[in-house]
Amino acid sequence: MYSDEKIFNKMVERRRDFHRYPETGWAEFRTTSIIAETLINAGMDIRFAVDFVEMEHVLGRNTDIKAQIRRAVSQGASPEIIEKMKGLTGLVAEIETGRPGPVTAIRFDIDCVDTTETEDPSHLPLLLGFNSVNANSMHACGHDGHTAVGMTLAEQLFSERSLLKGKLRLIFQPAEEGARGGYAFVKSGIVDDVDYFLTFHLGLGNPTGTVFGGTDGFLYSTKIDADYKGVGAHAGAEPQKGKNALLAAASAALSIHGVAPSSDGLTRTNVGVLNAGEGRNVVPPNAHMKIETRGATEDAAKYIYLSVMRILSGAADMYDVKLTTQKCGEAVSASSDRDLAKTVTDAAASVSEVDRTELIQPMAGSDDACWMMKKVQDNGGKATYIGIGADTKAGHHNDHFDFDEKAMGIAFGVLYKTIFMLNGLSPV
Template structure:
């Protein structure tokens, strides 16, 4: 069956490439996916899906929201596009950029396919040997690019949706394709997972294109993704003239500096699989002013959710104690989190069986250890498994010998998108 499905998908290949290049040219960061989400929603409606979007889909607090200025900038850019349905675009205003398309096909299992849409705050390479530059679809949004393949993921999700819209007679049960915002900051899934359409899911599938693996490789499931919590620490002191009246000031930079050193020492109290990083510090206004404010951007990660929470809580205690010692106050804001999760073993096994039979890949791994990053899909994976369902996070090799993930010259082999849609279509139709 798979070979015939794959043949039918060949006509979609060029269209998916066009979509991917459109999304690549106009990248949008977390909660600003206005153009992308609206394009997705109007396509789903055209193909007969029931569409949930905006505040009708986002049912919990959104984390790591950008500034109002950034939201307004990207919304205005989307508003200027002639090819977007302005009524649908209105649903995304303010950063409500999640979209889900639902196909109801009578009795049968509920299957969810997760697709992520957001770009990264990276300037894309402008060198002539960079394929998107040569083919004129490099990012036109300065400071942002699709450097992790989410443009391809969105195109694959649309390819799956278009095919399924013409194959309803082969489907049973309910198919949900979730186009998720804000994956990179680990703040998007938590905002939608409690929606009623995900209350009882039989199977959930996530996937990723991997530019560091060859196009003949397929991973049927992963395990060991790191649980993570990302948070900002705002420290408040008091400004004063550094020479005239230093005693009237409270220096917020002092607790910030001690917190950095103390958290570095904290690592020794935990297993080697933990990660604790202070990635950014902002403090001070001028050399002759006692520093009134400091901002630390921190993340904790661990091989399991329990250790992650212990590390996070220990970090918070240190931060609060040091801040108090220096007579400062602090606000701690959680801006993203992910859980540790593992693909269901029996589901990964069944995926490997039919993927191997397709002949599309020469190397097929049942489950692969992925303990060097975190993934927002894990929140949905755990939710589904905890309510009696199965879930798998898959990967497809997409190397085209360009830069790998989160690099300025990132790019992929676009041919693999059709292969991924073929696999997803088979999973949609399997009993």
């Protein structure tokens, strides 16, 4: 089925539609609506996130929900389906075969990156008319492809459920960027009964035709929003009456990027956003920062996080401004089970478009799917994070990012074959 032209063309069409209308974490109303409508029309049972996620576990949620919903409807989302979401994005689809067998979950992330797509005339999405129309929103990480593969795979597996055993659970997770969605889904219990957990990513520096059965080396990560509140004043007449929030934030930003490395493992920090001030002649009374920390080990992650928090607090004291912080996302580390990764590479070897397989790829990033992997493994199940190579025009999160769409066909084939090896009445 992986080389079926009709299936491949369907994935391409869907991917380009999602690329045209990207939505950031916890605001994927159109995306969720399109997925839901497609799977319902195929006859599948679905549950929206609101049916199982507890709001207390939701991190970094977009507060301007009404505006996001209005935009989604104007861009083709179903108002009736959006009403059923009750302000929370994402969904889960179940395929119950009625025959004894394992519970296998496959997770697909559906959100985009907070960046603006290039207007370079050589950029393929622009040339073909599927470049992003939403401000500061771009599928610059391949999640449009992940979603298209997930929808199409769900349809195909449901149509062939008579050939399967056990249960399949397809998880369409919001807010992977910023590590905001995985934790809420795990706390809901959605993977508590899972025997096998699969997820995948396109690209990651690997060429089209390469498949890694698993991934190791994920970094722990914490996402922080910090706000400084000072006092505005006339910068010329009464500067002494002001309390400069911008300088506090600037001082903190420089110090955060100067934290000493840890002997406990690799660490990373990034101040991705710093907005401050109101006018040229006004002592800046406010500043907002978006920060992330990462660590290769739990101790390294704790070290860098606490270092950043001390710096933020120290800058507030130094400039006599008030500081408020909020943890907006968090990811843990996880490792892929070798035997399940081997099942994936065995499946990939029978996909004609695959020309190289490796058991494990190293990873220097973070993914909140690790919450799900770790939970499944803690409960005695197996989990793996599959790497599907895809030639790209630029690195992930770059405004020129685009990937070789042939990789979606490979991803479909690898997942399809793997699922039949785990849940099939007989291999395909």
